[in-house]
Each structure stands twice: as structure tokens, then as C-alpha cells.
Amino acid sequence: MASHSNDDFERLRKIHRVLVMHYVEGLSQAEIAKRTGLSHPTVNRLVKEGHERGYVQISVRSPLQSLFALEEQLSAAGALKEAIVTPTVSDQEEVNLTTVGRAAAEFLLSNLRDGDTICVSGGRGVDAVIQALAPNRAYDVTVVPATGGIQGEYFTDVNHLAAQLAHKLQGKAFQIHAPVFAASREERDVLLSLQSVREVLARARDAAIAVTGIGSVLADRSTYLSLRATGSGAESELARLDAAGELVAHLLDRRGRLCDYPLNERVIGLTLDELKAIPLAIGVCAGARKAAPAASVLRGGFLDVLATDEATGNAITDVLKDETHGN
Incomplete structure (x- = not known):
């Protein structure tokens, strides 16, 4: 045991006493000064010295600690500005998506400013965010589609969602009068040359915030498969392409790269590079079937923020680990 002079011992005792009163008993430095008769500057110096000597170790324990740790893992894996992970409250994907949508809606409102343009994709994830929104004031914002629309999918169609989001925020919305997929590359070029389409997508490129879902492609409930004409052998073709x-x-592969797939050349909407250039791109997903797609998106580095639930987040990290070991 190290020996100390009486002066050292007294100083260390004072440091210990002050630290206990401040961090354990919760007294302010002014209260400590009054109780001990020391001056406020002296108390401040003793606290500072206690830190410098390594006498103070602060730990935070929370029932949500596992969620915060998972957020850090996902942020590191996808080079995200932030990950938002909510508790998994049900075995039903829709219930968890509602919870995720609520957290993403709060994040959106905390980052939204008057004058912003928001671009949105279609899908259930974006719908969950919009349904959860409860703004306490009107926002002078513009909402635009990030892709073409979908016939027959009214409640998850990008035009409907853009209008609903603008209504919630008391802003204005633009509609896109084009399908999400053109019949050919030539038709795509024609549609993109139309002034009405060109202007909407120009607004989308200049958006401050993007809100997008993350789609599965091989699951039974794949929205992507429902968006296009699915011929025989389409699923096996996607599997051959390593589509994720x-x-x-x-369409992305497991490594987050564009698949060499004809439909990718016929999309009416933002390119992935254009999405990546938007200052705040928020992705929303929940459910085991979204683990592989979300891992692919993280590998591609297309998002700034990912909102998901704990079970899905853990599944995403498992996919990323498996793929790393597989490489």
C-alpha cells in the first residue's frame, strides 16, 4: 500500500468526501461548499482533481441498455448517423411496425424545418410513419414522391402517401403521373422527359429529408414481386442474381450493389446515388423477412438513419455477421 504524508492524506480525504457528497448524495457544489465550509472554487478544484486521479467512474444502467447497444452496432455496420431501435412488443409484424413508425415519426418531426422538402417512397413502412405523426403545429413543407406510382395499391401508393403526409403536416404535396416501372428503357426515357415527371423528380433530388421503406424480394409477402409482372421462374432468377x-x-444484391436486372433500368424515380445524396435519408422496416434486405441496404451505405425493432435489428446483425464470415 502506498504511503502518504499527513497533508496528502487530508487532501485525499477531502477529495473523497466531496466526490461522495456530489455523486452519491447528489449535492450541488454550492451545497457542498456550504456544508463543509470550503469555498465554491475549492470544491470545484477537488472534484476536478478527483476526475484527474481516476477516482470517478460513471456507469449508466438502463432497462433499454440492450436497445442502445444494438443501435450502436447498426450505426457502425451501416455508417449511419443514427439507428432507432424500438422494443419488439408482439409476434405480429404489423404491431411492431406501428411502434417503429411512431419512433420514426418523432425523429422526423424533431429534424423537420419550415421550408424543407420531403420525398417519400411507397410502402407499409412509410405509411406507418405517416399514421403515427402527431405534429403540434403546421409546417411549411413540400412533400414529393421519390418514385412513380402504383395502380391498385391505393393506401401504400407513393402519391397517396405524399398527399397524406402533406395533409398531416399542413404542407403541400406534388403528385407524379407515371408508373414506378416503365414497360421498356425507351418508354422510361420518354416518361422522364415529360415536364411534369421531370419537375417532381427534380424536387425529390433537392429534398432535405427522404423517408423510405425497405422491401423484401423473396418472401411470400414481397411488395417488390407484387409491383411487376411476375413470369414463371422469376423467383429463381432473383435467387440466381443473389437478390436480397x-x-x-x-433491386440490390446481398452486398448492397445494384443487381444486373432489366427492371433496374426501367425505374421511374430517384437513383440510389441520388437518394444517398439527400442530407437525411430515413429507412423504416420491421419483421424477420426484412433482415436480409436491410442488411443489404446497410452494406450499400444508402441511408443516414434506420428505424427498426429489436428482433429485426438483431436479425440484421446476424445476417451481416454471417455474410462477413461467408466472405
Whole structure:
């Protein structure tokens, strides 16, 4: 044991006493000064010295600690500005998506400013965010589609969602009068040359915030498969391409790269590079079937924020670990 002079011992005793009163008993430095008769500057110096000597170790324990740790893992894996992970409250994907949508809606409102343009994709994830929104004031914002629309999918169609979001925020919305997929590359070029389409997508490129779902491509409930004419053998073709997920109607492989797939050349909407250039791109997903797609999107680095639930987040990290070991 190290020996100390009486002066050292007295100083260390004072440091210990002050630290206990401040961090354990919860007294302010002014209260400590009054109780001990020391001056406020002296108390401040003793606290500072206690830190410098390594006498103070602060730990935070929370029932949500596992969620915060998972957020850090996902943020590191996808080079995200932030991950938002909510508790998994049900075995039903829709219930968890509602919870995720609520958290994403709060995040959106905390980052939204008057004058912003928001671009949105279609899908259930974006719908969950919009349904959860409860703004306490009107926002002078513009909402635009990030892709073409979908016939027959009214409640998850991008035009409907853009209008609903603008209504919730008391802003204005633009509609896109084009399908999400053109029949050919030539038709795509024609549609993109139309002034009405060109202007909407120009607004989308200049958006401050993007809100997008993350699509599965091989599951039974794949939205991507429902968006296009699915011929015989389509699923096996996607498997051959190592397809993993969909983002703003673009098909991605497990490594987050665009698949060499004809439909990718016929998308009416933002390119993935254009999505990546938007200052705040928020992705929303929940459910085991979204783990592989979300892992693909993270590998591609297309998002700034991912909102998901704990079970899905853990499944995403498992996919990323398996793929890393597989490489």
C-alpha cells in the first residue's frame, strides 16, 4: 500500500468526501461548499482533481441498455448517423411496425424545418410513419414522391402517401403521373422527359429529408414481386442474381450493389446515388423477412438513419455477421 504524508492524506480525504457528497448524495457544489465550509472554487478544484486521479467512474444502467447497444452496432455496420431501435412488443409484424413508425415519426418531426422538402417512397413502412405523426403545429413543407406510382395499391401508393403526409403536416404535396416501372428503357426515357415527371423528380433530388421503406424480394409477402409482372421462374432468377432487397424500387444484391436486372433500368424515380445524396435519408422496416434486405441496404451505405425493432435489428446483425464470415 502506498504511503502518504499527513497533508496528502487530508487532501485525499477531502477529495473523497466531496466526490461522495456530489455523486452519491447528489449535492450541488454550492451545497457542498456550504456544508463543509470550503469555498465554491475549492470544491470545484477537488472534484476536478478527483476526475484527474481516476477516482470517478460513471456507469449508466438502463432497462433499454440492450436497445442502445444494438443501435450502436447498426450505426457502425451501416455508417449511419443514427439507428432507432424500438422494443419488439408482439409476434405480429404489423404491431411492431406501428411502434417503429411512431419512433420514426418523432425523429422526423424533431429534424423537420419550415421550408424543407420531403420525398417519400411507397410502402407499409412509410405509411406507418405517416399514421403515427402527431405534429403540434403546421409546417411549411413540400412533400414529393421519390418514385412513380402504383395502380391498385391505393393506401401504400407513393402519391397517396405524399398527399397524406402533406395533409398531416399542413404542407403541400406534388403528385407524379407515371408508373414506378416503365414497360421498356425507351418508354422510361420518354416518361422522364415529360415536364411534369421531370419537375417532381427534380424536387425529390433537392429534398432535405427522404423517408423510405425497405422491401423484401423473396418472401411470400414481397411488395417488390407484387409491383411487376411476375413470369414463371422469376423467383429463381432473383435467387440466381443473389437478390436480397429493394430500395426505392431498385433491386440490390446481398452486398448492397445494384443487381444486373432489366427492371433496374426501367425505374421511374430517384437513383440510389441520388437518394444517398439527400442530407437525411430515413429507412423504416420491421419483421424477420426484412433482415436480409436491410442488411443489404446497410452494406450499400444508402441511408443516414434506420428505424427498426429489436428482433429485426438483431436479425440484421446476424445476417451481416454471417455474410462477413461467408466472405
